Amino acid sequence: MSLPIILDCDPGNDDALGILVAAGHAEIDLRAVTTGAGHLTGARTARNAAKTLRLSGRSDIPLGAGALNPLVRERMIAGVLDMTSALDPERPDLEEQDLDPRHSADLIAQTLLSGDATSIVTTGPLTNLAMALNRTPEITAKLERITILGGSWGLGNKTAAAEWNILCDPEAAHVVLSAGIPVTMIPIDALNPVGITPDLIKRIRAIGGTIGDFATELLQSLVMTFRPGNAMAPKFMPLNDPVASLVAAQPKLAQTQPARVDVELAGHHTYGRTVIDFGLRDGAVANVDVVTQLNCDQTINAFVDALTRLANLDI
Protein backbone atom coordinates (compact mmCIF):
# COMPACT_ATOMS: atom_id res chain seq x y z
CA MET A 1 0.00 0.00 0.00
CA SER A 2 1.27 3.46 -0.85
CA LEU A 3 2.29 5.81 1.92
CA PRO A 4 0.11 8.96 1.87
CA ILE A 5 2.46 11.88 2.52
CA ILE A 6 2.71 15.64 2.56
CA LEU A 7 6.04 16.99 1.28
CA ASP A 8 7.08 20.23 2.97
CA CYS A 9 10.01 21.81 1.14
CA ASP A 10 11.86 24.95 0.03
CA PRO A 11 12.82 24.44 -3.65
CA GLY A 12 15.77 24.60 -4.24
CA ASN A 13 17.03 22.28 -6.93
CA ASP A 14 17.38 19.29 -4.61
CA ASP A 15 13.86 19.89 -3.25
CA ALA A 16 12.60 19.95 -6.84
CA LEU A 17 14.16 16.53 -7.37
CA GLY A 18 12.42 15.51 -4.15
CA ILE A 19 9.06 16.60 -5.58
CA LEU A 20 9.68 14.58 -8.76
CA VAL A 21 10.64 11.51 -6.71
CA ALA A 22 7.59 11.78 -4.45
CA ALA A 23 5.34 12.31 -7.47
CA GLY A 24 6.72 9.29 -9.27
CA HIS A 25 7.49 6.75 -6.54
CA ALA A 26 5.38 3.59 -6.72
CA GLU A 27 4.98 3.40 -2.94
CA ILE A 28 4.19 7.07 -2.29
CA ASP A 29 0.80 8.72 -2.56
CA LEU A 30 1.71 12.42 -2.65
CA ARG A 31 -1.31 14.24 -1.18
CA ALA A 32 0.05 17.80 -0.87
CA VAL A 33 3.20 19.84 -1.37
CA THR A 34 3.81 22.75 0.98
CA THR A 35 6.54 25.36 0.74
CA GLY A 36 8.13 28.04 2.87
CA ALA A 37 11.13 30.34 2.97
CA GLY A 38 14.51 28.65 3.19
CA HIS A 39 16.71 28.07 0.22
CA LEU A 40 15.09 31.17 -1.32
CA THR A 41 12.34 33.57 -0.24
CA GLY A 42 8.92 32.08 0.40
CA ALA A 43 7.50 33.51 -2.82
CA ARG A 44 10.30 31.96 -4.89
CA THR A 45 10.17 28.53 -3.27
CA ALA A 46 6.41 28.39 -3.94
CA ARG A 47 6.92 29.39 -7.57
CA ASN A 48 9.69 26.85 -8.02
CA ALA A 49 7.45 24.12 -6.62
CA ALA A 50 4.63 25.29 -8.91
CA LYS A 51 6.91 24.97 -11.95
CA THR A 52 8.16 21.55 -10.85
CA LEU A 53 4.71 20.12 -10.20
CA ARG A 54 3.41 21.46 -13.50
CA LEU A 55 6.34 19.93 -15.34
CA SER A 56 5.85 16.62 -13.52
CA GLY A 57 2.32 16.34 -14.89
CA ARG A 58 0.95 16.11 -11.34
CA SER A 59 -0.94 19.40 -11.17
CA ASP A 60 -3.68 17.47 -9.35
CA ILE A 61 -1.60 17.72 -6.18
CA PRO A 62 -2.48 20.75 -4.02
CA LEU A 63 0.42 23.15 -3.53
CA GLY A 64 0.60 25.62 -0.66
CA ALA A 65 2.76 28.67 -0.08
CA GLY A 66 3.70 29.21 3.53
CA ALA A 67 6.09 30.69 6.05
CA LEU A 68 7.90 33.80 4.88
CA ASN A 69 10.01 34.04 8.02
CA PRO A 70 11.19 31.79 10.85
CA LEU A 71 9.29 31.74 14.16
CA VAL A 72 11.86 33.79 16.09
CA ARG A 73 15.19 34.31 14.40
CA GLU A 74 15.95 36.50 11.41
CA ARG A 75 15.55 34.91 8.00
CA MET A 76 18.48 33.38 6.16
CA ILE A 77 18.71 32.71 2.43
CA ALA A 78 21.20 30.29 0.89
CA GLY A 79 24.44 32.00 -0.06
CA VAL A 80 25.71 29.63 -2.73
CA LEU A 81 23.47 29.50 -5.76
CA ASP A 82 23.87 28.61 -9.40
CA MET A 83 22.25 31.61 -11.05
CA THR A 84 22.65 30.26 -14.58
CA SER A 85 20.51 27.11 -14.75
CA ALA A 86 17.82 24.98 -13.13
CA LEU A 87 15.61 26.78 -10.58
CA ASP A 88 17.96 29.21 -8.87
CA PRO A 89 17.44 31.89 -11.54
CA GLU A 90 13.93 33.03 -12.46
CA ARG A 91 12.55 30.69 -15.13
CA PRO A 92 9.73 32.48 -16.97
CA ASP A 93 9.93 29.76 -19.66
CA LEU A 94 8.51 27.15 -17.27
CA GLU A 95 4.77 27.11 -16.70
CA GLU A 96 3.37 27.11 -13.17
CA GLN A 97 0.42 25.36 -11.64
CA ASP A 98 -1.96 27.42 -9.49
CA LEU A 99 -1.35 27.68 -5.77
CA ASP A 100 -3.87 26.37 -3.27
CA PRO A 101 -5.33 29.42 -1.45
CA ARG A 102 -4.48 27.96 1.95
CA HIS A 103 -1.30 28.78 3.85
CA SER A 104 1.04 25.80 4.03
CA ALA A 105 0.39 25.39 7.76
CA ASP A 106 -3.37 25.16 7.13
CA LEU A 107 -2.96 22.85 4.15
CA ILE A 108 -0.81 20.56 6.30
CA ALA A 109 -3.33 20.60 9.16
CA GLN A 110 -6.40 20.06 7.00
CA THR A 111 -4.78 17.29 4.96
CA LEU A 112 -3.90 15.46 8.17
CA LEU A 113 -7.23 16.08 9.94
CA SER A 114 -9.16 14.76 6.95
CA GLY A 115 -7.07 11.58 6.97
CA ASP A 116 -5.75 12.26 3.46
CA ALA A 117 -2.18 11.89 4.71
CA THR A 118 -0.66 10.23 7.75
CA SER A 119 2.95 11.23 7.31
CA ILE A 120 4.96 14.33 6.46
CA VAL A 121 8.39 14.56 4.87
CA THR A 122 10.34 17.78 5.37
CA THR A 123 13.30 18.93 3.28
CA GLY A 124 13.44 22.56 4.39
CA PRO A 125 13.17 24.57 7.60
CA LEU A 126 10.50 23.28 9.99
CA THR A 127 8.54 26.54 10.27
CA ASN A 128 5.35 25.40 8.50
CA LEU A 129 5.09 22.20 10.52
CA ALA A 130 5.75 23.99 13.81
CA MET A 131 3.05 26.56 12.92
CA ALA A 132 0.61 23.75 12.09
CA LEU A 133 1.36 21.99 15.39
CA ASN A 134 0.95 25.20 17.37
CA ARG A 135 -2.26 26.27 15.63
CA THR A 136 -3.88 22.85 15.24
CA PRO A 137 -2.51 20.55 17.96
CA GLU A 138 -5.12 17.89 17.05
CA ILE A 139 -2.88 16.88 14.16
CA THR A 140 -0.45 15.35 16.66
CA ALA A 141 -2.71 12.31 16.95
CA LYS A 142 -3.05 12.04 13.16
CA LEU A 143 0.64 12.08 12.30
CA GLU A 144 2.08 8.59 12.29
CA ARG A 145 5.59 9.75 11.44
CA ILE A 146 7.62 12.81 10.48
CA THR A 147 10.68 12.26 8.28
CA ILE A 148 13.08 15.18 8.62
CA LEU A 149 16.02 15.82 6.38
CA GLY A 150 18.35 17.89 8.53
CA GLY A 151 20.63 18.09 11.49
CA SER A 152 23.96 16.43 12.07
CA TRP A 153 25.66 14.39 14.74
CA GLY A 154 29.06 15.74 13.70
CA LEU A 155 30.03 18.97 12.00
CA GLY A 156 27.51 21.46 10.68
CA ASN A 157 27.41 22.61 7.08
CA LYS A 158 26.27 26.23 7.46
CA THR A 159 28.15 26.94 10.67
CA ALA A 160 30.76 24.79 12.38
CA ALA A 161 28.01 23.42 14.62
CA ALA A 162 24.74 23.65 12.72
CA GLU A 163 23.13 22.17 9.63
CA TRP A 164 21.29 24.52 7.27
CA ASN A 165 17.66 23.32 7.52
CA ILE A 166 17.70 23.33 11.32
CA LEU A 167 19.70 26.58 11.57
CA CYS A 168 17.13 28.37 9.38
CA ASP A 169 14.58 27.95 12.19
CA PRO A 170 15.94 26.27 15.32
CA GLU A 171 12.90 27.20 17.43
CA ALA A 172 10.58 25.53 14.91
CA ALA A 173 12.75 22.41 15.00
CA HIS A 174 12.44 22.43 18.79
CA VAL A 175 8.64 22.59 18.54
CA VAL A 176 8.54 19.65 16.12
CA LEU A 177 10.97 17.45 18.05
CA SER A 178 9.09 18.13 21.30
CA ALA A 179 5.66 17.19 19.93
CA GLY A 180 5.79 13.53 20.91
CA ILE A 181 5.33 12.33 17.32
CA PRO A 182 7.56 9.53 15.93
CA VAL A 183 10.37 11.17 13.97
CA THR A 184 12.93 9.79 11.57
CA MET A 185 15.81 12.22 11.10
CA ILE A 186 18.26 11.94 8.22
CA PRO A 187 21.34 13.96 9.18
CA ILE A 188 23.95 15.18 6.73
CA ASP A 189 26.48 12.71 8.15
CA ALA A 190 24.37 9.84 6.77
CA LEU A 191 23.58 11.70 3.52
CA ASN A 192 27.14 12.58 2.57
CA PRO A 193 28.04 9.18 1.03
CA VAL A 194 25.01 9.28 -1.31
CA GLY A 195 26.64 11.39 -3.99
CA ILE A 196 25.68 12.82 -7.37
CA THR A 197 28.25 10.91 -9.42
CA PRO A 198 28.82 11.25 -13.17
CA ASP A 199 27.33 7.77 -13.48
CA LEU A 200 24.12 8.88 -11.75
CA ILE A 201 23.77 11.89 -14.05
CA LYS A 202 24.31 9.56 -17.02
CA ARG A 203 21.52 7.25 -15.82
CA ILE A 204 19.10 10.15 -15.34
CA ARG A 205 19.96 11.67 -18.71
CA ALA A 206 19.21 8.28 -20.28
CA ILE A 207 15.59 8.54 -19.03
CA GLY A 208 15.14 11.35 -21.53
CA GLY A 209 11.96 13.31 -22.19
CA THR A 210 10.79 16.26 -20.12
CA ILE A 211 11.41 14.56 -16.78
CA GLY A 212 14.83 13.14 -17.63
CA ASP A 213 16.03 16.43 -19.13
CA PHE A 214 14.79 18.56 -16.23
CA ALA A 215 16.16 16.19 -13.57
CA THR A 216 19.52 16.17 -15.36
CA GLU A 217 19.55 19.97 -15.33
CA LEU A 218 18.76 20.00 -11.60
CA LEU A 219 21.53 17.50 -10.82
CA GLN A 220 24.11 19.37 -12.91
CA SER A 221 23.21 22.63 -11.22
CA LEU A 222 23.63 21.05 -7.79
CA VAL A 223 27.06 19.76 -8.75
CA MET A 224 28.07 23.28 -9.84
CA THR A 225 27.31 24.64 -6.36
CA PHE A 226 29.34 21.99 -4.53
CA ARG A 227 31.86 23.65 -2.20
CA PRO A 228 33.55 20.83 -0.26
CA GLY A 229 35.06 23.27 2.23
CA ASN A 230 37.30 20.90 4.14
CA ALA A 231 39.30 17.72 3.81
CA MET A 232 36.60 15.65 5.50
CA ALA A 233 33.93 16.67 3.00
CA PRO A 234 32.46 14.01 0.69
CA LYS A 235 33.95 13.48 -2.75
CA PHE A 236 30.68 14.20 -4.60
CA MET A 237 27.85 16.64 -4.00
CA PRO A 238 25.35 14.71 -1.83
CA LEU A 239 21.94 14.03 -3.37
CA ASN A 240 20.25 15.18 -0.15
CA ASP A 241 16.55 16.13 -0.39
CA PRO A 242 15.14 13.36 -2.63
CA VAL A 243 16.50 10.83 -0.16
CA ALA A 244 13.94 11.91 2.45
CA SER A 245 10.92 10.64 0.52
CA LEU A 246 12.80 7.49 -0.45
CA VAL A 247 13.53 6.67 3.20
CA ALA A 248 9.94 7.44 4.21
CA ALA A 249 8.61 5.03 1.59
CA GLN A 250 11.38 2.44 1.88
CA PRO A 251 12.61 2.42 5.49
CA LYS A 252 14.89 -0.53 4.76
CA LEU A 253 17.18 1.80 2.81
CA ALA A 254 18.33 3.15 6.16
CA GLN A 255 19.73 1.92 9.42
CA THR A 256 18.43 3.90 12.37
CA GLN A 257 19.21 4.22 16.04
CA PRO A 258 16.94 5.78 18.67
CA ALA A 259 18.40 8.86 20.30
CA ARG A 260 17.56 11.95 22.28
CA VAL A 261 17.78 14.92 19.95
CA ASP A 262 17.59 18.47 21.25
CA VAL A 263 18.18 21.68 19.35
CA GLU A 264 20.58 24.23 20.84
CA LEU A 265 18.62 27.46 21.18
CA ALA A 266 20.89 29.48 23.45
CA GLY A 267 24.48 28.82 22.38
CA HIS A 268 26.39 31.60 20.69
CA HIS A 269 28.69 29.41 18.59
CA THR A 270 26.34 26.41 18.62
CA TYR A 271 22.92 27.98 17.93
CA GLY A 272 20.89 25.59 15.79
CA ARG A 273 23.00 22.53 16.52
CA THR A 274 21.21 19.20 16.88
CA VAL A 275 22.59 17.68 20.06
CA ILE A 276 22.20 13.94 19.49
CA ASP A 277 22.60 11.61 22.47
CA PHE A 278 22.73 8.01 21.29
CA GLY A 279 23.74 7.00 24.82
CA LEU A 280 20.50 8.29 26.39
CA ARG A 281 22.51 9.59 29.32
CA ASP A 282 20.96 10.49 32.66
CA GLY A 283 17.69 8.77 31.80
CA ALA A 284 17.08 10.77 28.63
CA VAL A 285 14.13 9.48 26.60
CA ALA A 286 14.63 8.89 22.88
CA ASN A 287 12.48 11.15 20.69
CA VAL A 288 14.00 10.47 17.26
CA ASP A 289 15.06 7.52 15.13
CA VAL A 290 18.30 8.87 13.68
CA VAL A 291 19.46 7.46 10.37
CA THR A 292 23.02 6.32 10.98
CA GLN A 293 23.69 4.72 7.59
CA LEU A 294 22.10 4.57 4.15
CA ASN A 295 22.50 1.81 1.61
CA CYS A 296 23.98 4.01 -1.11
CA ASP A 297 23.47 1.71 -4.10
CA GLN A 298 19.88 0.88 -3.20
CA THR A 299 19.08 4.53 -2.50
CA ILE A 300 20.47 5.63 -5.87
CA ASN A 301 18.57 2.83 -7.61
CA ALA A 302 15.35 3.85 -5.86
CA PHE A 303 15.92 7.45 -7.00
CA VAL A 304 16.40 6.39 -10.62
CA ASP A 305 13.39 4.06 -10.43
CA ALA A 306 11.07 6.82 -9.14
CA LEU A 307 12.11 9.27 -11.87
CA THR A 308 11.85 6.58 -14.54
CA ARG A 309 8.35 5.72 -13.34
CA LEU A 310 7.31 9.39 -13.36
CA ALA A 311 8.63 9.78 -16.91
CA ASN A 312 6.54 6.78 -17.98
CA LEU A 313 3.32 7.71 -16.16
CA ASP A 314 0.48 8.16 -18.58
CA ILE A 315 -0.77 11.53 -17.37
Ligand SMILES: [Ca+2]
Ligand atom coordinates in the same frame (compact mmCIF):
# COMPACT_ATOMS: atom_id res chain seq x y z
CA1 LIG B 1 15.62 21.87 0.88
